[in-house]
Amino acid sequence: MTQNTLTTLYNHNLWANTKLLEQCAGLSDEQLDSTIIGTFGTIRDTVRHIATAERSYFSRISTGKRYPSQEDERLSMSDALELSRKTGAGFVEWATKVRGEETVEVQWEDDEIKQIPKAIIMTQAINHATEHRSQIMAIMTQLGIEPPELDAWSYFLEHEK
DSSP states (O other), X not given: OOOOHHHHHHHHHHHXXXXXXXXXXXXXXXXXXXXXXXXXXXXXXXXXXXXXXXXXXXXXHHHSSOOOOOTTOOOOHHHHHHHHHHHHHHHHHHTTTOOTTOEEEEEOTTSOEEEEEHHHHHHHHHHHHHHHHHHHHHHHHHTTOOXXXXXXXXXXXXXXX
């Protein structure tokens, strides 16, 4: 697999999300509904949040439009994993297509419309996933579950040929 810096970053993000969500898919309902202070919420809610946020970020990158929000959507663990794989692969594909000058209109919390560089959205996708993966891993650790190693060294060792 030929990679450059950007595709490596997004391939790592896809790999890390996949590894963690695959492990989460094997947890019991009680474990999935666990949380600790200082995190987004339960493991289940955080997995869904990662998957739907990435779908939203990718929609902005690929179409320039907001993904139609479905507030009542309740993804299963397998649906979240499938969605993460799809959007993760999309980010890898688009990583080298996005140009620094490209922007998308985003309605901010105060209803102001801002022109946001797509590069900022791409950066947010990685930062957001990393932050929430860490939260899930902290909850797992508190439950006595060994989370997967998701650092770049582990990615390298798993993918070196």
